[in-house]
Amino acid sequence: MNSKERFLACIKGEKVDKIPVFPLLMSFAAKRHGLTYEQFAGNGLLLAEAQQKIFEDFSVDAVTACSDAFRISADLGGKVIFSEDKPPYIERPIITSEDDLKRLSKPDISDKKSRTYDRVSGVSQLSRTIGNECAVLGWVDMPFAEACSACGVSEFMLMLYDEPELAHKILDFLTDIVIDFAVAQVEAGAVMIGAGDAAASLISPELFSEFALPYEKKVCDAIHKKNGLVKLHICGNTTRLLELLVQNGADLYNVDHMVSIKLANEKYMGADKAFKGNIDPVGDMLYATPEQCASRVKDCIKNVTSKKYMLSAGCEVPADVSDEVFRAFCRKIERG
Numbered sequence: 186m187n188s189k190e191r192f193l194a195c196i197k198g199e200k201v202d203k204i205p206v207f208p209l210l211m212s213f214a215a216k217r218h219g220l221t222y223e224q225f226a227g228n229g230l231l232l233a234e235a236q237q238k239i240f241e242d243f244s245v246d247a248v249t250a251c252s253d254a255f256r257i258s259a260d261l262g263g264k265v266i267f268s269e270d271k272p273p274y275i276e277r278p279i280i281t282s283e284d285d286l287k288r289l290s291k292p293d294i295s296d297k298k299s300r301t302y303d304r305v306s307g308v309s310q311l312s313r314t315i316g317n318e319c320a321v322l323g324w325v326d327m328p329f330a331e332a333c334s335a336c337g338v339s340e341f342m343l344m345l346y347d348e349p350e351l352a353h354k355i356l357d358f359l360t361d362i363v364i365d366f367a368v369a370q371v372e373a374g375a376v377m378i379g380a381g382d383a384a385a386s387l388i389s390p391e392l393f394s395e396f397a398l399p400y401e402k403k404v405c406d407a408i409h410k411k412n413g414l415v416k417l418h419i420c421g422n423t424t425r426l427l428e429l430l431v432q433n434g435a436d437l438y439n440v441d442h443m444v445s446i447k448l449a450n451e452k453y454m455g456a457d458k459a460f461k462g463n464i465d466p467v468g469d470m471l472y473a474t475p476e477q478c479a480s481r482v483k484d485c486i487k488n489v490t491s492k493k494y495m496l497s498a499g500c501e502v503p504a505d506v507s508d509e510v511f512r513a514f515c516r517k518i519e520r521g
Contacts, residue, residue: 193320195459205247211501220235236249241315243511326382328360330383383418439462482496
């Protein structure tokens with residue numbers, strides 16, 4: 186059973202030889218390939234090479250063409266600030282009013298100068314080189330997260346209360362773009378689209394139900410119509426949102442270390458959903474010995490009874506995690 190077969194079988198709840206290993210790797214991958222973060226985030230082909238090297242060196246079961254959350258907002262006119270050692274960001278919000286929204290138009294993802302096209306090119310490269318052996322994921326940010334990028338996090342949060350109609354107009358506009366971006370990556374060869382919605386962990390279940398969940402559903406439905414799968418990635422403490430998250434239609438859910446793995450097992454297994462997690466990338470990896478990391482992995486797995494489980498850190502693995510610790514983390518554990 187190769188990595189891709191193991192990954193897809195786990196999603197379906199079929200028998201696998203070993204528990205799939207699927208961490209989110211960005212700065213870790215860039216560092217191992219000798220890239221600055223600006224190079225990693227600014228060149229989809231270099232990003233693909235870095236992810237391919239991770240697969241070849243550590244035998245993970247899936248890789249993701251992900252570097253940052255500002256692809257769409259950049260193509261909508263945001264000025265991107267790059268850094269050698271940190272993810273890029275846009276200099277200032279691009280939507281501060283309804284007039285700003287009216288001036289915007291959907292970006293052309295086929296434009297080879299666009300940041301969205303750059304990610305699609307990375308997905309295409311990975312699909313060609315390792316797509317038969319390893320699960321290749323594209324990446325989008327869900328509409329709520331995109332709105333926070335375009336408007337500013339605190340500004341969009343206030344808009345939910347002060348101008349809810351405008352908030353929905355922004356979300357509707359961005360949903361169409363997110364869907365186009367996701368579909369382009371599926372067509373480029375991604376078997377699954379990772380979808381981030383981290384900012385949604387900051388809002389109440391009531392606000393999530395109104396401003397995040399309906400738009401997540403639309404994105405998931407559109408990807409499924411193109412025969413793609415969806416992974417939802419919301420870092421932070423999502424305990425109060427678990428009942429809602431399983432309603433959005435995703436196929437795989439990331440569980441951060443702040444969420445009880447026992448509770449996640451109960452909720453996701455009850456909903457017949459695949460999930461992954463929830464090793465602390467700092468305490469259990471960055472500041473751990475290989476032996477401590479391996480022990481924590483075993484403790485985590487002991488609390489999981491679902492057949493649809495993959496091992497993962499709760500969020501991105503830091504660049505400075507040692508190879509020895511990461512190998513201990515990646516060591517395949519047979520499915521009991």
